[in-house]
Amino acid sequence: MRRLSPAALADLPAGTGPLLPPQDTGVGIVHLGIGAFHRAHQAVLTEEAMAAAGDASWGICGVTQRSTAVLDQLGPQGGLYSVLVRSAGGTDVRVRGPVRELLCARDDPAAVPARLADPRVRVVTLTVTEKGYRHDPATRRLRTDDEEVRADAAGRPPRTVVGQLARGLQARCAGDAGPVAVLCCDNLPANGEVLAGLVADFCDLLPAAEGERLRSWIAANATFPSSMVDRIVPATTDTDRAEAARLLGVEDHGAVVTEPFRQWVVEDSFAGGRPAWEHVPGVVLTGDVEPYEAMKLRMLNGAHSAIAYLGGLAGFAHVADAVADDDLAGFVRRFWAEEVVPTLDVPGGFDVTAYQHDLLERFANPALRHRTAQIAMDGSQKLPQRLLATARDRLAAGGQPRLTALAIAGWARYVTAGTAEDGTPLAVDDPLAAELARAGGGAGGGRAATEALLGVRAVFGDELPADPGFRALVLEAASALERGGVRTALKEALAG
Numbered sequence: 001m002r003r004l005s006p007a008a009l010a011d012l013p014a015g016t017g018p019l020l021p022p023q024d025t026g027v028g029i030v031h032l033g034i035g036a037f038h039r040a041h042q043a044v045l046t047e048e049a050m051a052a053a054g055d056a057s058w059g060i061c062g063v064t065q066r067s068t069a070v071l072d073q074l075g076p077q078g079g080l081y082s083v084l085v086r087s088a089g090g091t092d093v094r095v096r097g098p099v100r101e102l103l104c105a106r107d108d109p110a111a112v113p114a115r116l117a118d119p120r121v122r123v124v125t126l127t128v129t130e131k132g133y134r135h136d137p138a139t140r141r142l143r144t145d146d147e148e149v150r151a152d153a154a155g156r157p158p159r160t161v162v163g164q165l166a167r168g169l170q171a172r173c174a175g176d177a178g179p180v181a182v183l184c185c186d187n188l189p190a191n192g193e194v195l196a197g198l199v200a201d202f203c204d205l206l207p208a209a210e211g212e213r214l215r216s217w218i219a220a221n222a223t224f225p226s227s228m229v230d231r232i233v234p235a236t237t238d239t240d241r242a243e244a245a246r247l248l249g250v251e252d253h254g255a256v257v258t259e260p261f262r263q264w265v266v267e268d269s270f271a272g273g274r275p276a277w278e279h280v281p282g283v284v285l286t287g288d289v290e291p292y293e294a295m296k297l298r299m300l301n302g303a304h305s306a307i308a309y310l311g312g313l314a315g316f317a318h319v320a321d322a323v324a325d326d327d328l329a330g331f332v333r334r335f336w337a338e339e340v341v342p343t344l345d346v347p348g349g350f351d352v353t354a355y356q357h358d359l360l361e362r363f364a365n366p367a368l369r370h371r372t373a374q375i376a377m378d379g380s381q382k383l384p385q386r387l388l389a390t391a392r393d394r395l396a397a398g399g400q401p402r403l404t405a406l407a408i409a410g411w412a413r414y415v416t417a418g419t420a421e422d423g424t425p426l427a428v429d430d431p432l433a434a435e436l437a438r439a440g441g442g443a444g445g446g447r448a449a450t451e452a453l454l455g456v457r458a459v460f461g462d463e464l465p466a467d468p469g470f471r472a473l474v475l476e477a478a479s480a481l482e483r484g485g486v487r488t489a490l491k492e493a494l495a496g
């Protein structure tokens, strides 16, 4: 079958082509970490903004960080790829064309700061996963003892994300390239503020005068808006690519799959201008993203992680199957209503009851096939904002966050047990895997392993594990998991 390319656009089924002629689109955005999510979320919304405003200057230069996979997929296709939007009712497909250039940071590290220094680039976006920031999840500070970070600060062409940003901003300063906004689109709370702090930490590693010059340039010329991003985008499978080919009549190696829902709440603070996202359904431009971020991270992502660990241990490979289980669905409902919602500062006019109902429906989407193992990945980087923040706030208010504690104990068991309850091996894919194995490995997933993991400071910090109430709830849940597995632990926690 013929491959998707600019030449193949004329033969696509009616209504499935890009909204703008790709060849007329100029690059105004550099995106670090061009994975599946960026292609199904920010890239789509930006293409729609360009089409709505008749401004084709916001095309994207996508940077892959560690492999050439996306370059190999999209390069021969002239940057084109399709987005399959799946619901119980069927699949909609459209080819998208906002990605105009591709770079591989691993193979050509010097090219990234150079591309960031182009005066036509006025926005830098990022989706590099939580671990890509090389920060300590508990303190949210740059790990300045990280060898790669130190090597970047010593002056090699940068290989870390924060190094790329700092060197790129430095190159903008040197070339008088003008103001720019750096927009984090990863699932981290206060993500703009945190990223600005990480770049400042990097400045501290530079020779004093150089660090000071960069800090002053950033203060005058760069903004770091925060944003809350929401659209479920599972990793693409061969079955998905086969469906894209069937629907389009051409092979698409870069296809991505998602749900109809999309939301992007963006702090409207762009030093160098921005695409006209205000025209795009699903985008909210606001002065304060924080309430939306906390709500999404604690509700959606908190429940996702709970489902990934407890559902994964119970043998559910996909989210939709896990929430079809009455015990797990009941757990999620009560986790939200009794433990998460009371910790939230719900944005004015927002219907949090309807939100819970809609979230469960999104999780239950039978067409998405979102793997629990994908969500379980990198738990050490996710736990603080998804589960520990809720536990901390409930304890401070005198509550007993039993269900949150069970999800945390589920994580500890998942990363130390080795196998799910049906004997299926559980892979631990986590940047702290070695430390987690050292701390709790030999203990075989039981209460002792959980107790040992509470001592991992990068995840739990100092205060929470020292709180007797927190320890008791998590260890009680760990004992229940050890005694009777997920089913027993769920019943006990729900009865408690």
Ligand SMILES: NC(=O)c1ccc[n+]([C@@H]2O[C@H](COP(=O)([O-])OP(=O)(O)OC[C@H]3O[C@@H](n4cnc5c(N)ncnc54)[C@H](O)[C@@H]3O)[C@@H](O)[C@H]2O)c1
Binding pocket: 032, 033, 034, 035, 036, 037, 038, 063, 064, 065, 066, 067, 127, 128, 129, 130, 131, 132, 133, 161, 185, 186, 187, 188, 229, 230, 231, 232, 233, 234, 235
């Ligand atoms: N997939 C979703 O449903 C979804 C939804 C909301 C937000 N997000 C955010 O987007 C991120 C990426 O998701 P995705 O689905 O695109 O994943 P993906 O695996 O398709 O892409 C991940 C990208 O991050 C880069 N990356 C991974 N590890 C890195 C590291 N250690 N250092 C630097 N770069 C690294 C990769 O090179 C790749 O470009 C998530 O971690 C999350 O923060 C995803």
Ligand SMILES: O=P(O)(O)OC[C@@H](O)[C@@H](O)[C@H](O)[C@H](O)CO
Binding pocket: 130, 187, 229, 230, 231, 232, 233, 300, 301, 304, 305, 374, 375, 377
């Ligand atoms: O992408 P991650 O690895 O940060 O988290 C996995 C999922 O919880 C996440 O991707 C959600 O699907 C997403 O945040 C929905 O908007």
